[in-house]
Amino acid sequence: MDKRSCGVLMHITSLPSKYGIGTLGEDAEKFADWLKSAGQTYWQVLPIGPTGYGDSPYQPFSSFAGNPLMIDLDELCEQGLLSKAECENADYGADPLVVDYEKVSKTRSELLHKALANFTDDVGFTGFVLEQKSWLDDYALFMAVKSKFGGRPWTQWDDDIKFRRADAIKKYSEDLSEEIRYYKFCQYIFFRQWTRFHNTCSQKGIKIIGDIPIYVSPDSSDVWAEPNLFELDERLNPRRVAGVPPDYFSKTGQLWGNPLYDWAAMKMNDYAWWVARVKRSAELFDMLRIDHFRAFDTYYAIPFGEKTAEHGNWEKGPGMNLFNIIAKEVPNADIIAEDLGDIFDSVKQLLAESGFPGMRVLQFGFNPENSDNDHLPHNYPKNCVCYTGTHDNATFAQWYSESDLKTKAMCRKYLGKLFSMKLNKCAIRAAYASPANLTIIPAQDILGLGKKGRMNVPSTLGGNWSWRIGKNALKNKHAKMLKEFADIYMRL
Secondary structure, three states: OOOOOEEEEEHHOOOOOOOOOOOOHHHHHHHHHHHHHHOOEEEEEEOOOOOOOOEEEEOOOOOOOOOOOOHHHHHHHHOOOOOOHHHHOOOOOOOOEEOOOHHHHHHHHHHHHHHHHEEEEEEEEHHHHHHHHHHHHHHHHHHHHHHHOOOOOHHHOOOOHHOOOHHHHHHHHOOOOOHHHHHHHHHHHHHHHHHHHHHHHHOOOEEEEEEOOOOOOOOOOOHOOOOHHOOOOOOOOOOOEEEEEOOOOOOOOOOEEEEEEEEHHHOOOOOOOHHHHHOOOOOOOEEEEEOOOHHHHHEEEEOOOOOOOOOEEEOOOOHHHHHHHHHHHOOOOOOOEOOOOOOOOOHHHHHHHHOOOOHHHHHHOOOOOOOOOOOOOOOOOOOOOEEEEOOOOHHHHHHHHHHHHHHHHHOOOOOOOOOOOOOHHHHHHHHHHHHOEEEEEEEEHOOOOHHHHHOOOOOOOOOOEEOOOOOOOHHHHHHHHHHHHHHHHHOO
């Protein structure tokens, strides 16, 4: 990342489509065309794993699987696996600008089961199942058993299958063979479409930035299949869980609830699970953003059962030991480190040793004290990625509207706000002008959206991850603006 460039942050699910949620179909390709016309090089997406309770892409059922909700139904119609009428007459929810996850999930499951009924195993499917066996077998069995138990978390299953006893694995694999085939079919279709989508973007000169959540969901095939890699007790409940202490996001901290890694156990086999995860991600994306990078240096451990994140301890992470092995095993991995929040000096040292670019968020730079800080563009190093905001922040317009008068005044003064230029445009210009080698702007900030455009409010459940962009919201004028800034500030 030694050249100046720029890109846009928008998750696949936020794209327009006829089927209630953004997919890897025609509208994804149209957005790639728009990015090209806007002089962009990168398209950043959120994690693409299968989402569960809370619909968060950061709590997927697997670190290796893809989200079936993103499958392009039109392609299945073209292949004769579904009919147009079946797809167009299904109920995906009433609002085209909001993902109704409950309805979309139910409808999508019904349609994909119909598609499977019309599908005959081919060489591609057989090859995919063999190639991805290391994670696919466990994931498909996990999802099939989960369905049998009414969606309950695996910790609430019968002990024989909860503890993965050999006779239970054999019994459930046989009894649920058709449903297991369904989940493998969905993954085959997803990754076949992802390969096509990624190749199309590459042909247009657009690189995809993926996102790796630092932790895995407690209710995931990852933890169920390899409990020895996590801090679990004899009943397979977490001993301690992940989160962050009180900060500017939350007075009581953020209690994520993810099981913590047993780093000592992982080290014994050279972090093979993490190496496999990064290797697979490097095959799917051109660049990887690793969420909550600081936890590789020091991570916050909260006793299981706590109601908030106020009472935890800092523990030592694997540090450069892990990244040296990743560099050796996955030399093509191009990594961005999410280093936001209260950062210790040791975290800064780890970032420097790794050589990974960190992150800067423009809206974090402005404050009532009018004080200088790392998030103001004049302080950015070249080796960083600059954002006006992230998926966890308010949109720039919402942030400004909710800020106090002194913060607003600092923002206007710093950005050189003129009557003839809207504030979001001023913010984008400042980000493009900064020393940061890469600038990423959320689609919502390009459009100047307010509160309705927010993607996620940390530490809240419900109503998140559902924003969708209008069919023709991004226009030529927006592309022209970005391309003009990219030209002026040497990012083309």
